[in-house]
Amino acid sequence: MTTNTSNTNAPHPDVIVVGAGIAGRLTAWLLARSGLTVTILEADSVGSHASGFAFGGLGPLEGAGIPHPILDFSVWCFQRHKSIYDELLDETGIDTQFHLRDRLNLAFTDEEANHQKQAIAWQSGLPGFKVEWLQPEDAVKAEPRTNPDCIGASCAQGTGAVEAYRYNLAVAQAAEKHGATIIQRRVTGLIGEGGRCRGVKLETGEMEAGAVVLAGGPWTGAMSERCGVEIPVRPLKGQIIRFQLSENPMVASLNYAGSYAASKPDGLIWAGTTEEDAGFDEELTTAARDKVMGDLLKMAPSLAEAELVQQTACLRPLSADGMPIVDTIPGWDNLHLITGGGRKGILWSTGMAHGLADLILNGSSAIPDLPALSLSRFQT
Numbered sequence: 001m002t003t004n005t006s007n008t009n010a011p012h013p014d015v016i017v018v019g020a021g022i023a024g025r026l027t028a029w030l031l032a033r034s035g036l037t038v039t040i041l042e043a044d045s046v047g048s049h050a051s052g053f054a055f056g057g058l059g060p061l062e063g064a065g066i067p068h069p070i071l072d073f074s075v076w077c078f079q080r081h082k083s084i085y086d087e088l089l090d091e092t093g094i095d096t097q098f099h100l101r102d103r104l105n106l107a108f109t110d111e112e113a114n115h116q117k118q119a120i121a122w123q124s125g126l127p128g129f130k131v132e133w134l135q136p137e138d139a140v141k142a143e144p145r146t147n148p149d150c151i152g153a154s155c156a157q158g159t160g161a162v163e164a165y166r167y168n169l170a171v172a173q174a175a176e177k178h179g180a181t182i183i184q185r186r187v188t189g190l191i192g193e194g195g196r197c198r199g200v201k202l203e204t205g206e207m208e209a210g211a212v213v214l215a216g217g218p219w220t221g222a223m224s225e226r227c228g229v230e231i232p233v234r235p236l237k238g239q240i241i242r243f244q245l246s247e248n249p250m251v252a253s254l255n256y257a258g259s260y261a262a263s264k265p266d267g268l269i270w271a272g273t274t275e276e277d278a279g280f281d282e283e284l285t286t287a288a289r290d291k292v293m294g295d296l297l298k299m300a301p302s303l304a305e306a307e308l309v310q311q312t313a314c315l316r317p318l319s320a321d322g323m324p325i326v327d328t329i330p331g332w333d334n335l336h337l338i339t340g341g342g343r344k345g346i347l348w349s350t351g352m353a354h355g356l357a358d359l360i361l362n363g364s365s366a367i368p369d370l371p372a373l374s375l376s377r378f379q380t
C-alpha cells in the first residue's frame with residue numbers, strides 16, 4: 001500500500017476521513033466504491049494503533065449495550081463480517097482469516113454460573129448461534145486446556161474471529177482500489193462556516209472537502225472544542241500477550257472475567273487483556289503482564305509452560321456508555337462522527353461504517369439500532 005507523504009491526488013475530495021483506523025478506512029472504502037472521491041488523513045502509520053493490534057474476536061452476544069439496546073446491531077455486524085471476508089478476498093486477494101470458533105465463558109462461583117445461565121436464556125433463542133451450559137468435564141472436552149476446577153461454562157457456537165491486522169490491510173487496499181487516497185498528515189482543526197465544514201486544518205496548510213468524517217479513535221474527543229459539541233470518548237488502554245506453544249493449538253477460546261485466550265492463525269496463543277485508565281500512555285507494563293498471566297493460568301493452568309514472545313499495548317476509543325457513536329454532528333450539515341468502538345470496535349466496524357456511509361450517501365440508514373448510536377443520547 002502506498003502512503004502519500006507530500007501532496008494529495010485529490011485536492012478537493014468529496015470526503016476527508018480523519019484517521020486510518022478500521023472505522024475510518026471501512027467508511028472510506030464504502031464511500032469510494034459508491035463513487036465518491038475520498039482522502040484519508042492519518043497522523044501516524046496505518047494500523048499503528050488499536051485497529052492493527054486488536055485480538056480480532058467477533059463475539060456479538062455480549063458486551064456493552066447487549067442485549068439492550070444494540071443486540072440486533074451487534075448480530076448484524078457479525079453476519080456482515082462473513083460477506084465482507086469474501087468481498088475483501090475478491091478485491092484484494094488478502095485472506096483476513098475470518099473463522100468460526102467456539103467460545104467458552106468459564107464460571108468458578110455460583111454467582112458467575114447464574115449470570116451465565118441467565119444470558120443463555122435469551123442467547124440460545126438467536127438464529128445462527130447455539131449457546132448451552134456445559135458441565136466441567138464437557139468444557140474440558142470442548143477445550144482440553146480448560147481448568148477442570150471450573151464449575152461449568154457457557155459455550156457459544158457460531159461466533160468467530162478475524163485477523164485484525166490483515167482485515168485493516170485489506171480494507172485499506174480495497175479503498176485505494178476504488179480511488180481513495182491515504183495521506184500521512186495530522187489534522188489540527190476544522191474550517192467551519194455557517195454550519196458547514198469546508199475542510200480541515202493541517203500542521204501546515206489546509207485541505208477542503210465536501211464533507212468531513214472524524215474517525216480519530218480515542219483522539220476524537222480532542223475535536224470537541226472545534227466542533228462546539230462534546231464528544232464523550234476517552235482512551236482505555238489494553239495489553240495483550242502472545243505465547244508460543246510447543247504442543248497442539250487451542251480448539252476453542254477461553255474467556256473469564258473480561259479476559260480471554262485463544263490460538264491464532266499465526267500459531268501463537270494470544271491472551272488478554274487489561275482495562276487501564278492511563279490517558280494516552282501506550283507503554284508496556286509488567287503489572288499488565290502479571291495480570292494477563294494470572295487470568296490465563298486461572299482459565300488454563302497447563303499454559304504455565306508457554307513461552308512469552310510478545311506483549312502489545314494500545315488504546316481503545318471508549319464512549320461514556322461503552323457503545324459506538326455514529327452520527328452527523330449537531331449544528332453541522334456535513335461533519336460526521338464514527339468512534340467509540342471500545343472493546344468491540346473490530347466487530348462493530350461493519351455496522352458503524354455502513355451506518356455512517358448510508359447517512360452520508362442517503363441521509364438515512366436501515367442498519368438495525370442505528371438511532372441508539374446517535375450523539376444526542378449523551379445530551380440532556
Ligand SMILES: Cc1cc2nc3c(=O)[nH]c(=O)nc-3n(C[C@H](O)[C@H](O)[C@H](O)COP(=O)(O)OP(=O)(O)OC[C@H]3O[C@@H](n4cnc5c(N)ncnc54)[C@H](O)[C@@H]3O)c2cc1C
Nearest residue numbers: 019021022023043051056057187217238341344345346347
Ligand atoms: C488490547 C485490545 C484488544 C482488542 N480486541 C478486540 C477484539 O477482540 N474484538 C474487537 O471487536 N475489538 C477489539 N478491540 C477494540 C478495537 O481494536 C478498537 O475498538 C478499534 O480498533 C478502534 O478503531 P478506530 O478506527 O475507531 O480507532 P483507531 O484504531 O485508534 O484509529 C484511529 C486513527 O486515527 C488517527 N488519528 C487520530 N487523531 C488524528 C488526527 N488529528 N489527524 C490524523 N489522524 C488522527 C490515529 O493515529 C489512529 O490511527 C481491542 C482493542 C484493544 C486495545
